Amino acid sequence: MSRIFSGIQPSGELHIGNYLGAVENWVRLQRQHECLICIVDYHAITQDYDVSALQRRTHEMAIGLLASGIDTDDCILFTQSHVPEHTELAWVFMSVTPLGDLERMTQFKDKSKKQESIRAGLMNYPVLQAADVLLYKADRVPVGEDQVQHLELMREIARKWNARYCDGYFPEPKAQLTRARRIIGLDGSAKMSKSLGNTIGILEEPESIWKLLRPAVTDPARIRRSDPGDPDKCNIYSLHKYFGSEDQTAEVASNCRSAGWGCIDCKKVLSEAISVHFRPVRERAADLRANPARVREILGAGAAKARSIAGETIREVREHMGLREGSASW
Numbered sequence: 511m512s513r514i515f516s517g518i519q520p521s522g523e524l525h526i527g528n529y530l531g532a533v534e535n536w537v538r539l540q541r542q543h544e545c546l547i548c549i550v551d552y553h554a555i556t557q558d559y560d561v562s563a564l565q566r567r568t569h570e571m572a573i574g575l576l577a578s579g580i581d582t583d584d585c586i587l588f589t590q591s592h593v594p595e596h597t598e599l600a601w602v603f604m605s606v607t608p609l610g611d612l613e614r615m616t617q618f619k620d621k622s623k624k625q626e627s628i629r630a631g632l633m634n635y636p637v638l639q640a641a642d643v644l645l646y647k648a649d650r651v652p653v654g655e656d657q658v659q660h661l662e663l664m665r666e667i668a669r670k671w672n673a674r675y676c677d678g679y680f681p682e683p684k685a686q687l688t689r690a691r692r693i694i695g696l697d698g699s700a701k702m703s704k705s706l707g708n709t710i711g712i713l714e715e716p717e718s719i720w721k722l723l724r725p726a727v728t729d730p731a732r733i734r735r736s737d738p739g740d741p742d743k744c745n746i747y748s749l750h751k752y753f754g755s756e757d758q759t760a761e762v763a764s765n766c767r768s769a770g771w772g773c774i775d776c777k778k779v780l781s782e783a784i785s786v787h788f789r790p791v792r793e794r795a796a797d798l799r800a801n802p803a804r805v806r807e808i809l810g811a812g813a814a815k816a817r818s819i820a821g822e823t824i825r826e827v828r829e830h831m832g833l834r835e836g837s838a839s840w
C-alpha cells in the first residue's frame with residue numbers, strides 16, 4: 511500500500527484553491543492509502559507572520575480540514591512543529607542539496623521579490639518539504655501544480671542522499687494532481703493564495719461569499735451589461751465548473767455568450783452554489799469550534815502516531831550516516 515503525505519500552511523484561511531487543488535483529493539485518498547496530513551507551521555514562519563495569531567490559525571486550519579472530511583480514523587492529522595524530527599531531517603538534507611537548485615525554484619524567486627532581505631528559511635523551504643515527506647517514506651504527494659517543481663527537487667534530494675548513504679532507502683515521491691491544478695484568485699490573474707488576499711475561504715458565511723465575489727474580475731473585454739462575454743476568458747466561469755453540474759455550467763456559458771445574464775447575475779448563481787456546497791462543512795466546523803479540547807486531542811494523538819514513524823526513520827538515518835550514538839570506533 512502506498513503512503514501519502516501532504517501539508518498545508520496555517521498562514522491564513524483554508525480557501526477554495528487549497529480545497530479544490532489539494533484537500534478534496536486528500537479526503538478521497540485517505541480511504542485508499544495510508545495517509546498523513548500535516549499543518550506545516552514551520553513553513554509558515556518562513557515569511558512575515560503574526561506571532562500572536564499562529565496558534566489560532568493552526569487550530570482553525572485543523573477545524574477546516576476536519577470539517578472538510580479529513581477523518582482521523584483513516585489518516586494521521588498533526589502539526590509539524592510537534593514532531594521535531596522534521597527539522598532534523600531537513601538539516602541532513604541540506605548537506606546534500608545544491609544551492610543552485612534552491613535558487614532556481616520559481617516559488618522562491620516569486621516570494622523573495624517581495625522581501626527586502628531574503629531569509630535562508632524561504633530558500634530552504636523545499637528542503638524542509640522533502641524532509642516532511644521522506645521522514646514517513648511517503649511515495650505520493652497530492653498537491654496543486656505550484657508544488658510540482660518542489661516535488662522534482664524532492665526526488666533529486668532522495669536520489670542524492672540514497673547515492674551517498676544507503677541505496678534505495680528513501681522512495682522518490684510523485685506528485686498527484688487533481689483536475690483543479692491551479693485555481694486563479696478573485697483578481698482573475700494570480701494563483702488563489704492566502705498571502706495575496708484574493709481568496710474565498712471555505713468557511714465563509716453566504717453574505718461574505720457574495721461580498722467577495724461581487725467585485726471579482728470577469729472577462730475584461732465585457733464592459734457593458736449588453737456586451738456578450740467569453741466564458742473561456744472569465745475566471746468566474748472557471749469556478750462555476752467546480753461547483754455546478756454539467757448542465758448548469760453549460761447554462762452559465764450560454765447566458766454569458768448571449769449576454770442573457772450580466773456578470774452580476776452569473777456571480778449570484780456562483781455565490782449560491784459555493785454557499786450550498788460548503789454548508790455541511792460550515793456546520794461541522796461550528797460543532798468543532800464549540801469543542802476546542804477535542805481538536806487539541808486529535809492533533810495530540812496525530813503527533814504521537816507521526817513521531818513513532820519519524821523516530822524510527824531518524825534512528826536509521828543517523829545510523830547510515832555514522833551519527834549513531836555509541837557507534838564510535840576510535
Ligand code: AQP
Pocket residue numbers: 517518519521522527528529530531532533652653654655656657690691692693694701702703704705706
Ligand atoms: N490556487 C491554488 N490552486 C490549486 N492548488 C492550490 N494550493 C494552494 N493554492 C492553490 C495547494 O494547496 C495545498 C496547500 O497549500 P499551502 O497553503 O501549503 O501552500 P501554498 O501553495 O503556498 O498556498 P497559498 O494559499 O498560496 O499560501 P501562501 O500564500 O501562504 O503561500 C498545496 O498542495 C498547494 O499546492
